[in-house]
Amino acid sequence: MRRLLFAANWKMHLGPDDTRGYLKTFRARYNRREDRDIWFFPPAVAIEAAVLAVRERTDLLVGAQDVYWEPKGAFTGAISAPLAFQAGARATLVGHSERRHVFGETDEDTRRKVAAALAGGLAPMLCVGETLAERDAGHTLAVVVRQLAGALSSLDGPTLSRLIVAYEPVWAIGTGRNATPRDAATVHREIRAWLTGRGADAPRVLYGGSVNAKNVAELLAERELDGVLVGGASLDPEGWAQLVQTGAA
Numbered sequence: 001m002r003r004l005l006f007a008a009n010w011k012m013h014l015g016p017d018d019t020r021g022y023l024k025t026f027r028a029r030y031n032r033r034e035d036r037d038i039w040f041f042p043p044a045v046a047i048e049a050a051v052l053a054v055r056e057r058t059d060l061l062v063g064a065q066d067v068y069w070e071p072k073g074a075f076t077g078a079i080s081a082p083l084a085f086q087a088g089a090r091a092t093l094v095g096h097s098e099r100r101h102v103f104g105e106t107d108e109d110t111r112r113k114v115a116a117a118l119a120g121g122l123a124p125m126l127c128v129g130e131t132l133a134e135r136d137a138g139h140t141l142a143v144v145v146r147q148l149a150g151a152l153s154s155l156d157g158p159t160l161s162r163l164i165v166a167y168e169p170v171w172a173i174g175t176g177r178n179a180t181p182r183d184a185a186t187v188h189r190e191i192r193a194w195l196t197g198r199g200a201d202a203p204r205v206l207y208g209g210s211v212n213a214k215n216v217a218e219l220l221a222e223r224e225l226d227g228v229l230v231g232g233a234s235l236d237p238e239g240w241a242q243l244v245q246t247g248a249a
């Protein structure tokens, strides 16, 4: 049976006070279900507040949105995997489309960050996905495979089994336009084949891009999706509590 993963990427929203209030409301509204995990990616300053608010809940986990690859040093403004771990994070996003397209992150950067996350005890959630121009040119699968290879090709099967891949087409992020379950499934199959071909055991592949309470059931009905990575629709604790109770494993 698949175990669903619902991941909330808060991006640059919700500080420590907001986080405490959010998770109090969320915990009151979410009836725990044994077939799913809920992960939160708050801004770095709110990681510790989130960790304290979900303690004693093995189904709720907190991660960082990004980490730099060096463990420590003179890198003003950056946080490392060991620092995020010390704050209580147990996962990190790597290569989110906003990191790639707003901050200019390269495939080589994602390779270093995945390695640093693994070394620092964080489960990497590698984000991949094509732009609209790449999609229109018919390059979707080539782009996704290039991003996978760029970040992961030096890793062995057991190590690949420790990470998660999120397919987030850039044109679907924050646009209200989501991929169809069928389109997503085609890409998910390719990602899964790439990972299992290198020895990964039962890799988890999530979909992200304009997921909301209205479309999540249809998306998760597609068995290739092991869960969702959600931005805008995760910012309201009541809406998120409702969204994460949708769909069957």
Ligand code: 13P
Pocket (backbone or CB within 6 Å): 009, 096, 168, 172, 173, 174, 175, 176, 208, 209, 210, 211, 229, 230, 231, 232, 233
């Ligand atoms: P939206 O759900 O707001 O489209 O954002 C998706 C995303 O980027 C999650 O990481």
